[in-house]
């Protein structure tokens with residue numbers, strides 16, 4: 001009876017796919033995945049650009065070690081290069097911050113030596129680490145509410161104490177600003193002032209030096225789809241409303257009564273015993289009033305509002321020749337005209353590009369040529385998405401010319417991601433906003449109807465990276481959340497699905 005139950009999974013990203021596979025492998029044979037867009041993968045999206053695989057969404061397996069289920073899957077499918085799978089790579093622990101070799105360029109068009117930037121970078125890194133230590137401790141009087149406010153006040157203290165000339169002091173301020181802008185990209189937030197100091201350390205990093213997929217992240221999605229029965233996924237099928245607690249005739253299908261009815265934009269209604277909803281927190285924030293009928297209970301709505309969902313985008317640039325050093329792995333831009341500590345831009349239209357902290361160098365060069373990936377978060381990133389291709393190309397070309405001091409340098413091609421304007425994502429990933437806590441993630445993950453109700457249990461279950469503690473904002477968090485919800489259904493039927501054979 002359990003294996004016959006009808007399960008509809010909304011969303012074919014990593015979480016939805018993970019849930020579908022787990023259920024099918026347990027023998028559930030009425031599983032259907034309904035996906036709004038024309039492709040699987042969601043925020044895992046690989047583009048083929050001039051013969052090169054570029055990651056428009058997720059980039060790395062964060063913490064590729066045995067504890068990471070995405071790493072294990074990728075190894076099983078044989079998708080990683082040899083170096084990434086070595087014991088040595090798996091045991092390197094860098095606390096989520098790979099030790100990239102940097103090149104620093106300033107807005108006056110000169111290269112700045114690492115010796116000059118290092119003192120401020122070290123102050124910043126130790127404050128960032130300190131910010132993670134406030135989680136799960138009883139802090140009656142936190143030094144600040146947000147990570148941004150904490151780092152800024154402590155950095156000002158530390159930099160103020162140094163006996164250095166005005167120019168050096170300003171440069172160090174600019175270093176902290178650039179690193180704060182970089183952290184906005186890591187956290188996927190507009191400003192670090194929005195990130196909760198008390199909850200920042202809730203995110204758990206795994207050991208292992210972050211690795212990429214030589215053939216693209218989407219290769220993993222393709223392998224997973226191949227392991228599912230044919231035609232289980234319906235594409236171009238946005239779900240409009242999930243009607244739950246259904247008791248009337250509408251929910252009847254071939255004699256059976258279903259508690260849930262999934263209404264799609266194209267008019268089809270799909271009856272179900274259980275629905276696993278895996279849409280992004282961005283979608284939940286936008287559609288919290290309409291996606292479910294009856295509406296979600298107040299505690300869920302409150303947690304959806306409390307948690308943060310921001311934008312982080314990439315801008316890929318290809319060059320004929322590199323302007324960076326051969327060993328360089330990351331390029332940082334320093335704005336020398338910034339006189340105070342700040343990670344936001346005041347005049348979006350004129351200065352949005354000041355939020356782009358720099359570029360990671362795509363490696364190996366044999367695979368990518370001379371390619372950079374720029375990173376930009378927040379409202380500035382959302383503004384960037386709406387520019388025309390010509391406006392974007394012109395702005396980034398001027399930027400590169402200014403910082404390199406080379407008035408002729410021109411990128412061959414420019415490609416960007418636009419996650420905020422994606423109507424099935426509305427941003428990039430979840431962060432712990434000021435005032436939210438682990439309970440908000442738990443509230444979000446709690447199935448409907450809530451405990452204590454007399455109605456049929458497990459009608460609407462919630463997956464997706466935003467429901468994953470402590471791995472929100474990641475692909476492995478999304479996968480674990482999908483598995484968790486599939487297991488919830490499996491264990492609900494466990495006595496029926498796997499009847500005891502008795503002792504005789």
Ligand code: 6YU
Nearest residue numbers: 011013014015036042043059060239424464465474475478
């Ligand atoms: C990671 C990384 N990474 C960069 C960028 C982005 C993300 N992440 P999905 O949205 O995938 O699926 C839902 C589906 O639902 C989707 O297909 C929709 O079309 C569909 N849908 C929506 N509405 C629907 C409707 N109405 N009806 C039907 N279907 C509907 N993660 O591990 N490594 O390098 C990056 C990065 C630019 C945008 C990332 C990374 C995040 C992951 O991509 C993301 O979590 C999962 O793919 C989500 O899968 P899902 O299934 O849940 O949703 C201290 C501290 C701070 C904490 N942060 C640490 C930083 C870690 C994050 N790092 C990210 C960095 C990069 C570069």
